[in-house]
Amino acid sequence: MSFRVGVVTFPGSLDDRDAARAVEMAGGTAVPLFHASDDLKEVQAVVLPGGFSYGDYLRCGAIARFAPIMNSIVTAASHGFPVLGICNGFQVLCESHLLPGALTRNSNLHFLCRDQKLKIENTNTVWTSGFKPGQEIVIPLKNGEGSFQCDDETLKMLESEGRVIARYVDFDPNGSRNLIAGISNERGNVVGLMPHPEHAIESLTGPSTDGLTFFTSALQQLVGR
Amino acid sequence: MALDTVTIATQNPDTTQPFAELGLKSDEYARIKTILGRRPTSSELAMYSVMWSEHCSYKSSKVHLKQFGEKAFKSDALLVGIGENAGVVDIGQNYAITFKIESHNHPSFIEPYQGAATGIGGIVRDILTMGARPIAVMDPLRFGLADAPDTRRVLPGIVAGIGGYGNCLGLPNIGGEIVFDETYAGNPLVNALCVGVMKHEDIKLATAHGTGNLVVLFGAKTGGDGIGGVSVLASETFNAAKPTKRPSVQVGDPFAEKVLIECCLEIFKADLVIGIQDLGGAGLSCATSELASAGSGGMQINLEKVPLRDPSLSPEEILMSESQERMCAIVAPEKIKHFMAICKKWDVTATVIGEVTSGERLHITFNGELIVDVPPRTVAHDGPVYNRPIKKPDYVDQLAKSTFEVPLPTDADDVKAAILKLIASPNIADKSWVTSQFDKYVQGNTVLAQPEDSGLIRIDEETHLGVAVSTDANARWSYLDPYEGAKLALAESCRNIATSGAKPLAVTNCLNFGSPEDPGVMWQFAETVRGLADAALELGLPITGGNVSFYNQTGSVAILPTPVIGVLGVIQDVRKRTPMGIPAADLDLYVIGKYNGNLSGSEWAYLHGEIGNASPVADLNMEKRLVNFLLDGQPIFESAHDVSNGGLAATLVESVLKNKIGARVDLNDVANALFSETPGRVLVAIKSSATNEIVSLAGKYQIPIYKIGTTGGTDLEINQAVISIEELSKAHTETFPKLFG
Numbered sequence: 001m002s003f004r005v006g007v008v009t010f011p012g013s014l015d016d017r018d019a020a021r022a023v024e025m026a027g028g029t030a031v032p033l034f035h036a037s038d039d040l041k042e043v044q045a046v047v048l049p050g051g052f053s054y055g056d057y058l059r060c061g062a063i064a065r066f067a068p069i070m071n072s073i074v075t076a077a078s079h080g081f082p083v084l085g086i087c088n089g090f091q092v093l094c095e096s097h098l099l100p101g102a103l104t105r106n107s108n109l110h111f112l113c114r115d116q117k118l119k120i121e122n123t124n125t126v127w128t129s130g131f132k133p134g135q136e137i138v139i140p141l142k143n144g145e146g147s148f149q150c151d152d153e154t155l156k157m158l159e160s161e162g163r164v165i166a167r168y169v170d171f172d173p174n175g176s177r178n179l180i181a182g183i184s185n186e187r188g189n190v191v192g193l194m195p196h197p198e199h200a201i202e203s204l205t206g207p208s209t210d211g212l213t214f215f216t217s218a219l220q221q222l223v224g225r
Numbered sequence: 226m227a228l229d230t231v232t233i234a235t236q237n238p239d240t241t242q243p244f245a246e247l248g249l250k251s252d253e254y255a256r257i258k259t260i261l262g263r264r265p266t267s268s269e270l271a272m273y274s275v276m277w278s279e280h281c282s283y284k285s286s287k288v289h290l291k292q293f294g295e296k297a298f299k300s301d302a303l304l305v306g307i308g309e310n311a312g313v314v315d316i317g318q319n320y321a322i323t324f325k326i327e328s329h330n331h332p333s334f335i336e337p338y339q340g341a342a343t344g345i346g347g348i349v350r351d352i353l354t355m356g357a358r359p360i361a362v363m364d365p366l367r368f369g370l371a372d373a374p375d376t377r378r379v380l381p382g383i384v385a386g387i388g389g390y391g392n393c394l395g396l397p398n399i400g401g402e403i404v405f406d407e408t409y410a411g412n413p414l415v416n417a418l419c420v421g422v423m424k425h426e427d428i429k430l431a432t433a434h435g436t437g438n439l440v441v442l443f444g445a446k447t448g449g450d451g452i453g454g455v456s457v458l459a460s461e462t463f464n465a466a467k468p469t470k471r472p473s474v475q476v477g478d479p480f481a482e483k484v485l486i487e488c489c490l491e492i493f494k495a496d497l498v499i500g501i502q503d504l505g506g507a508g509l510s511c512a513t514s515e516l517a518s519a520g521s522g523g524m525q526i527n528l529e530k531v532p533l534r535d536p537s538l539s540p541e542e543i544l545m546s547e548s549q550e551r552m553c554a555i556v557a558p559e560k561i562k563h564f565m566a567i568c569k570k571w572d573v574t575a576t577v578i579g580e581v582t583s584g585e586r587l588h589i590t591f592n593g594e595l596i597v598d599v600p601p602r603t604v605a606h607d608g609p610v611y612n613r614p615i616k617k618p619d620y621v622d623q624l625a626k627s628t629f630e631v632p633l634p635t636d637a638d639d640v641k642a643a644i645l646k647l648i649a650s651p652n653i654a655d656k657s658w659v660t661s662q663f664d665k666y667v668q669g670n671t672v673l674a675q676p677e678d679s680g681l682i683r684i685d686e687e688t689h690l691g692v693a694v695s696t697d698a699n700a701r702w703s704y705l706d707p708y709e710g711a712k713l714a715l716a717e718s719c720r721n722i723a724t725s726g727a728k729p730l731a732v733t734n735c736l737n738f739g740s741p742e743d744p745g746v747m748w749q750f751a752e753t754v755r756g757l758a759d760a761a762l763e764l765g766l767p768i769t770g771g772n773v774s775f776y777n778q779t780g781s782v783a784i785l786p787t788p789v790i791g792v793l794g795v796i797q798d799v800r801k802r803t804p805m806g807i808p809a810a811d812l813d814l815y816v817i818g819k820y821n822g823n824l825s826g827s828e829w830a831y832l833h834g835e836i837g838n839a840s841p842v843a844d845l846n847m848e849k850r851l852v853n854f855l856l857d858g859q860p861i862f863e864s865a866h867d868v869s870n871g872g873l874a875a876t877l878v879e880s881v882l883k884n885k886i887g888a889r890v891d892l893n894d895v896a897n898a899l900f901s902e903t904p905g906r907v908l909v910a911i912k913s914s915a916t917n918e919i920v921s922l923a924g925k926y927q928i929p930i931y932k933i934g935t936t937g938g939t940d941l942e943i944n945q946a947v948i949s950i951e952e953l954s955k956a957h958t959e960t961f962p963k964l965f966g
Contacts, residue, residue: 055480
């Protein structure tokens with residue numbers, strides 16, 4: 001039986017169908033979840049996709065945080081339920097306090113779409129367990145507010161606890177502290193990532209197939225439970 | 226303000242009306258009176274004035290554009306032709322593609338960000354209106370000189386606006402053009418193309434029929450934005466306490482459009498609409514009159530039901546408002562509940578504002594008072610038609626008789642310096658500074674995007690069917706000879722499609738010109754339309770629609786005639802597309818097609834302040850054979866890249882830089898060979914084991930081929946000139962960041 005992975009659609013979500021495609025390609029069953037319902041439809045993991053939820057006219061993710069579906073996700077996450085937030089999804093996770101810090105305007109003030117090299121720093125999370133430690137990957141980055149910021153104490157904690165899961169390599173795209181591209185919560189079930197693994201699952205349409213490993217990692221972990 | 230009703234208009238036939246301020250000529254005003262048998266009410270006057278404007282009525286271009294119908298190639302692939310919101314083409318497997326380009330030039334000069342943003346918004350709604358899911362956008366752009374102060378205001382704003390709106394809609398931006406020329410200073414061109422996909426049975430039309438069916442306005446609320454001439458009506462009678470000065474550039478809300486797209490697609494899927502029209506230029510005036518005109522004719526609208534952002538709007542202003550992100554649908558009463566439920570799900574405001582009637586007139590009431598009573602066709606389709614004077618400008622023959630000279634490099638050092646100069650020039654330089662501000666990945670179906678020869682989108686993940694789109698114009702050739710220029714632009718666009726491995730299928734266009742009241746400009750326009758119609762017929766492609774933008778001029782200086790031609794192609798298996806970049810070492814490089822060494826209209830000449838004296842003459846028979854050569858030879862091409870702006874020099878550099886794999890070539894007559902932009906040429910790389918095949922293809926299609934070298938190494942070597950990939954990359958990529966930060 002294949003595992004059910006929910007993909008949430010907020011008004012303004014854009015990469016929801018792409019995230020669903022990645023889940024299916026990794027061997028899971030993608031289940032559409034709608035922001036206005038608190039029903040998780042018996043999924044075993046959730047992806048919060050990229051986009052501009054509610055237009056992101058306030059701080060990115062600030063309104064999505066209050067969607068009924070997020071109540072269920074926050075509760076489930078505290079019990080170890082796997083959650084991956086990509087781009088806007090990462091912003092929503094920070095606004096929901098499932099992850100520390102905040103994503104602010106790129107340092108050059110422009111939206112930036114590029115194929116970005118990353119180094120995987122932590123392979124002990126649900127979503128990165130399929131990578132080799134220190135593995136370098138290339139996946140698309142595309143956002144206007146991707147600069148990860150937090151206070152010194154939080155940064156120290158993230159680094160010392162190994163919760164930085166990926167870092168930008170060769171090029172600093174947005175001025176993130178310590179070149180942080182993604183982080184996890186303490187338990188490793190909640191991961192936020194600014195670049196888009198769901199757009200690197202086929203060599204035909206992406207710069208690589210490196211992104212698929214995020215999704216196969218989670219499905220492998222579910223098998224183990 | 227007293228409401229000007231039909232009754233009052235009948236009783237006071239001699240009231241002075243501000244028709245001239247609204248842009249109507251006195252004979253046009255007289256014609257409205259004849260149509261109505263009385264003076265128009267102020268609401269009717271407002272409607273006629275915007276619908277009979279150049280932008281909406283095509284009054285100066287109509288007499289020429291009808292050639293697109295008369296000379297049209299009869300294509301079985303054409304499902305919906307000119308006249309609807311956008312043309313629709315059959316690409317097989319029950320899929321239909323709709324695509325169109327529109328201009329948003331003037332607003333983008335006044336307010337670059339919002340002008341460009343709402344340009345995207347408008348074209349996307351046109352595509353959505355046909356029943357299609359929008360799947361990609363492209364932006365052909367033209368600016369004044371790259372280092373001019375105003376370009377630094379206009380370009381970053383336009384780029385941010387396109388990105389800000391398009392990225393938020395979740396539409397991949399897969400291509401376009403960026404060209405600089407001094408004539409575009411004060412007249413930047415912002416053309417926006419959108420492509421959409423649907424199944425054949427899902428095609429929707431803008432029509433209102435079936436007495437008793439409901440007229441539903443949905444999407445954003447109506448505000449005072451985008452009201453241009455109509456504020457004349459308002460200011461006449463409004464008291465000083467009311468807000469009268471309103472921006473005439475619309476303000477976009479991409480989030481509202483994104484939910485509107487999802488809402489519409491769900492409504493289409495449930496088959497809930499009889500007809501649908503978006504609200505763009507001329508707002509409700511356009512939507513109601515066009516829907517009624519294309520249906521049985523009768524419609525009753527209760528204007529006070531229109532939800533307003535600004536409650537002080539007068540009826541005239543409500544009719545004219547160009548507030549964005551609005552749609553108008555015709556819905557059967559038994560389906561309205563379902564329709565409303567879907568709108569509620571997406572938090573989209575929807576209001577029944579009227580119904581289709583059995584009569585033949587469009588009636589609009591405001592709080593029960595009749596303020597519009599017109600035959601809708603007279604508003605929507607029977608506007609004035611002008612056969613404006615045409616005169617070939619003197620410059621054409623003067624230039625044709627002139628000679629010009631530009632310096633040409635001779636030794637290896639000169640060749641190297643010339644190439645580095647060319648590829649650093651703003652028209653040829655790398656455009657990543659711009660394109661990296663656009664999302665090319667969203668939707669996960671982008672197979673090729675800029676700087677490739679065409680944008681290529683996968684349509685079906687199972688069958689691998691895809692479409693390719695390219696837009697092209699060479700305004701300098703059009704300036705020298707608009708007839709040939711139009712033909713060459715279409716030929717280039719087709720070649721770009723075939724270079725990527727797709728078969729050209731249909732044509733759209735956006736014709737950007739100066740003032741139609743200038744007989745010289747009108748001659749350029751007439752020649753362009755004639756050239757495009759002739760070329761489409763000869764190449765066997767239907768023209769599915771288009772857009773005309775006049776008055777792109779500052780004082781007496783018009784822009785270069787700029788017909789932007791868009792071609793749609795189909796590719797049966799997107800996995801077999803041909804990319805532009807050299808993929809490996811030890812491949813043989815061939816130039817397909819012969820060059821004549823003429824530098825007229827070339828980038829090299831332009832860099833030396835010369836436009837040249839004559840446009841190349843399009844050889845469409847050869848272009849057709851070349852397209853077939855490219856399609857037939859596709860399996861043996863490891864890469865292929867069109868030779869156009871910047872000549873073979875630019876093509877070689879771009880092919881090398883894409884994957885950072887070098888090449889060594891030997892050229893006779895090296896300077897002309899590098900910088901001439903002779904049309905009808907493509908650079909391809911093949912394995913040497915495919916030599917026999919390429920030779921036999923060349924024979925089959927009677928296309929000359931020239932083996933010029935091989936791939937590999939870390940340099941581009943041209944005869945004795947050696948340029949490292951680092952040097953090329955630096956020269957190519959530094960220009961835009963230096964200019965725009």
